[in-house]
Amino acid sequence: MVLNYKNEDELRAYLICSYLGKNYGLFKSPDPLMLLTKECYEKYILYIFKNQEDMPIELLNQTIEESFSKIKILFEDKEVSKTIKNLATIFLNDLIMQYNIKDYILISPKIQIPTTYENVSFSFNISACFMKREAKNRSIHYVSFFPLLNRYDALLDVPTLAKLIKLNELNYRKNTMVFLDLYDADLPTILNRNMYFKKANLTKKSFTIENIKDKHIVNANLNLTIANNQIRKIPMCQNFYCPIRKECQNE
Ligand code: SF4
Numbered sequence: 504m505v506l507n508y509k510n511e512d513e514l515r516a517y518l519i520c521s522y523l524g525k526n527y528g529l530f531k532s533p534d535p536l537m538l539l540t541k542e543c544y545e546k547y548i549l550y551i552f553k554n555q556e557d558m559p560i561e562l563l564n565q566t567i568e569e570s571f572s573k574i575k576i577l578f579e580d581k582e583v584s585k586t587i588k589n590l591a592t593i594f595l596n597d598l599i600m601q602y603n604i605k606d607y608i609l610i611s612p613k614i615q616i617p618t619t620y621e622n623v624s625f626s627f628n629i630s631a632c633f634m635k636r637e638a639k640n641r642s643i644h645y646v647s648f649f650p651l652l653n654r655y656d657a658l659l660d661v662p663t664l665a666k667l668i669k670l671n672e673l674n675y676r677k678n679t680m681v682f683l684d685l686y687d688a689d690l691p692t693i694l695n696r697n698m699y700f701k702k703a704n705l706t707k708k709s710f711t712i713e714n715i716k717d718k719h720i721v722n723a724n725l726n727l728t729i730a731n732n733q734i735r736k737i738p739m740c741q742n743f744y745c746p747i748r749k750e751c752q753n754e
Contacts, residue, residue, distance in 0.1 A: 508625040511662035522736040535574045539591040545613045548631040552612040594705045607633040620665035641679040652687035658719040
């Protein structure tokens with residue numbers, strides 16, 4: 504039997520804890536810096552895809568302001584929210600420079616792609632897709648964001664593993680290498696809601712199908728078996744950042 508999950512966030516929540524998945528259903532990056540960067544980048548990419556021209560700087564600034572206005576209310580400390588906005592602007596600029604028009608052709612803006620891996624089906628997110636302008640060694644780059652990229656083997660994350668496999672299945676171009684380019688901030692930027700390191704860099708890690716090892720497949724199968732079994736809480740759960748910890752532990 505195939506089990507359907509709405510998207511990769513929901514599947515990720517079930518993989519962390521089936522009780523969390525059933526009652527909350529979403530696991531998003533808790534990091535507002537990366538949420539802001541992702542949202543602004545996807546809007547920027549959509550603009551250049553539709554208009555076939557670069558976004559004017561005034562509009563780019565306006566886009567950042569609009570997205571920022573939604574998250575700044577989370578922070579009591581104005582300095583902290585200012586740091587987040589500045590870092591997101593730097594990250595956005597890094598991403599724009601990374602896939603510059605001289606070296607890359609934009610193929611697609613943000614897309615959701617359905618996939619089935621083993622006995623689960625879900626949709627995953629891609630923020631942008633580019634092809635590198637090179638006669639030899641052609642490559643397609645799928646841009647995505649992944650929390651904890653610096654502290655975790657991303658291919659031990661089942662949705663990311665399934666994403667890389669599916670993107671390779673979709674590749675019909677001969678002699679073209681598919682890259683999944685993942686991004687995150689390089690530090691645990693949030694210590695708590697109102698504390699931020701001022702210095703943080705954007706980290707990139709690229710994966711191809713050749714990076715998938717037996718341990719990733721074994722891990723995925725084991726985790727899916729556990730997640731798909733009966734809904735249960737984790738005994739003596741140490742997840743103090745769980746969004747439903749209070750209701751779960753008080754029940
Ligand atoms: S507190 Fe722990 S056991 Fe409860 S829902 Fe959250 S992750 Fe699951």
